[in-house]
Amino acid sequence: MTIKSGTGQACAACKYQRRRCTPECLLAPFFPADQPKMFQNVHKLFGVKHIQNLLKELDPDQKAMAMKSIKFHAAMRDKYPVYGCLVEIQQLTYQIQLAEEELQAVLQQLAYYRQQNQQQEMSPTNDYLSQLQLGMEPPGNNNPVSFVHPDNPTQYNAVTALPINVPPHASYSNNGDVDYNTNYLDSKENNVVDSLWIQQAYSYSNNDNNNSMVMQPQLTTSNPEETNQDYNEMHPFFDNIDDRQSFIGSKEVYESSLESSQKDSRQAVEQMAENELKSAAACFSLTQNQIEGCSI
Amino acid sequence: MASSSSTYSNPPCAACKFLRRKCVPNCIFSPYFPPEEPTKFINVHKIFGASNVSKLLQEILPHQREDAVNSLAYEAEARLKDPVYGCVGAISVLQRQVLLLQKELDATNADLMRYTNVNIDQMPNKNSYSSAAILNQNGECFGKRVGYGSGSFDPVSLPYNSSTSWYNGPNSEENS
Numbered sequence: 001m002t003i004k005s006g007t008g009q010a011c012a013a014c015k016y017q018r019r020r021c022t023p024e025c026l027l028a029p030f031f032p033a034d035q036p037k038m039f040q041n042v043h044k045l046f047g048v049k050h051i052q053n054l055l056k057e058l059d060p061d062q063k064a065m066a067m068k069s070i071k072f073h074a075a076m077r078d079k080y081p082v083y084g085c086l087v088e089i090q091q092l093t094y095q096i097q098l099a100e101e102e103l104q105a106v107l108q109q110l111a112y113y114r115q116q117n118q119q120q121e122m123s124p125t126n127d128y129l130s131q132l133q134l135g136m137e138p139p140g141n142n143n144p145v146s147f148v149h150p151d152n153p154t155q156y157n158a159v160t161a162l163p164i165n166v167p168p169h170a171s172y173s174n175n176g177d178v179d180y181n182t183n184y185l186d187s188k189e190n191n192v193v194d195s196l197w198i199q200q201a202y203s204y205s206n207n208d209n210n211n212s213m214v215m216q217p218q219l220t221t222s223n224p225e226e227t228n229q230d231y232n233e234m235h236p237f238f239d240n241i242d243d244r245q246s247f248i249g250s251k252e253v254y255e256s257s258l259e260s261s262q263k264d265s266r267q268a269v270e271q272m273a274e275n276e277l278k279s280a281a282a283c284f285s286l287t288q289n290q291i292e293g294c295s296i
Numbered sequence: 297m298a299s300s301s302s303t304y305s306n307p308p309c310a311a312c313k314f315l316r317r318k319c320v321p322n323c324i325f326s327p328y329f330p331p332e333e334p335t336k337f338i339n340v341h342k343i344f345g346a347s348n349v350s351k352l353l354q355e356i357l358p359h360q361r362e363d364a365v366n367s368l369a370y371e372a373e374a375r376l377k378d379p380v381y382g383c384v385g386a387i388s389v390l391q392r393q394v395l396l397l398q399k400e401l402d403a404t405n406a407d408l409m410r411y412t413n414v415n416i417d418q419m420p421n422k423n424s425y426s427s428a429a430i431l432n433q434n435g436e437c438f439g440k441r442v443g444y445g446s447g448s449f450d451p452v453s454l455p456y457n458s459s460t461s462w463y464n465g466p467n468s469e470e471n472s
Contacts, residue, residue, distance in 0.1 A: 044348065044351075044352075045344060045348060045352075046343070046344060046345075046348070047344070047345045047347075047348055049345070050342075050343060050344065050345055054379060057379060058379060058380065062380050065380055065381070066379065066380045066381075069380065069381045069382055069384040069385075070382075072384050073371065073382060073383070073384060081352070081355065081356055081364070082356055082360045082363050082364045082367070083363060083364070083367050084367050084368070084371060085367075085371060085383045085384065085387060086367045086370065086371075086383075088387050089383070089386060089387060089390065092387065092390035092391060092393075092394055093390065095394050096390065096393055096394055096397060099394065099397035099398065099401060100397065102401060103397065103400060103401050103404060106401065106404045106405060106408055107404060109408055110404060110407055110408050110411065113408065113411035113412070114411070117411070
């Protein structure tokens with residue numbers, strides 16, 4: 001038997017307890033009459049007395065939020081009598097673990113594709129290297145690889161120019177990925193991504209010194225001394241030819257290989273012919289001695 | 297007749313000790329509230345009440361009661377630490393973490409799609425369907441694949457709505 005109050009129907013709490021719902025009822029704002037199941041769940045888990053004690057200890061602005069959480073708590077306990085809210089916590093923890101694992105896997109794939117992109121960008125510089133080794137003239141200023149990094153010539157490497165040469169469709173660092181960068185990198189600046197590129201590129205250049213030494217001749221305006229030194233290292237055959245003693249034959253024969261000295265080449269050819277004759281004669285004499293030796 | 301059994305009887309459980317009553321041999325609390333852990337029962341009793349806990353345990357199978365008591369103890373401790381949100385605060389924090397991770401995952405997948413499309417464009421025989429296949433494989437939202445859990449609680453952004461999924465009738469049964 002429900003006793004209706006002057007304002008309207010009794011709340012679900014008073015209806016359940018079969019008592020008069022007064023205007024001062026603490027639970028009336030939170031348990032409307034049309035939701036009896038909600039109050040039953042809460043009453044089953046907490047009890048009316050404990051709910052009233054909880055509400056008395058809270059501020060008026062916290063009561064509504066507290067009742068929301070209590071209702072949710074009771075509903076979870078009704079749905080899962082053994083574990084209650086722990087089911088939701090366990091599920092969320094598992095989802096977080098899955099998400100983190102998937103994020104790691106995707107980041108690895110992304111790193112792989114970035115590395116592939118870097119290698120593809122480096123492939124034109126290998127052709128340039130082969131041309132230089134063949135003694136061909138270095139290309140002019142129109143070379144897309146030519147560029148200057150005046151501040152850090154030691155960090156000079158072809159990859160630092162990649163952000164310049166990267167095609168628009170392959171660039172990623174500064175084109176609309178701010179949210180990704182700030183979220184993943186904990187609100188760091190976008191330059192961190194570029195610095196990561198530079199760090200990777202620096203390690204690549206350290207591993208492949210030939211490329212870096214070949215590329216550095218382009219730094220004509222920044223560090224001439226270092227350029228000259230590297231240029232010397234690049235062309236050992238042309239500058240340090242006097243120090244090369246391990247070559248076969250005489251020094252004159254070695255010098256004759258240069259295109260600039262045609263006279264020496266003629267002399268070398270003649271001398272080579274003489275040497276061959278001498279060596280042939282020596283072999284002939286040796287064979288004769290062997291024959292004579294065997295006959296004894 | 298002095299009862300010598302008192303010498304050999306088990307000490308009262310934490311519940312009976314707190315309630316100051318005789319701990320009978322078939323006390324429902326004694327297996328789960330040992331006398332060495334008085335705080336456990338005190339917290340549970342303060343939030344839920346001994347009678348409510350007793351009724352709950354009687355409705356559960358005996359082999360599940362220990363887990364039920366442990367979960368109640370955890371929830372009671374959480375409610376004592378945070379009277380407003382209780383253990384639901386931890387749930388909302390975890391939900392936000394899942395959303396953040398989902399956003400990061402989607403952004404990373406979008407980056408990955410960009411690279412895979414570049415590589416496909418560079419291939420001599422590029423197939424337009426291959427990029428779509430990769431998109432279906434990687435671009436699908438993480439939340440749609442895994443699900444957001446059985447219930448959702450967001451005390452900050454959304455007002456309480458009685459038409460939430462968990463109130464209108466859970467479909468899944470408890471995994472025990």
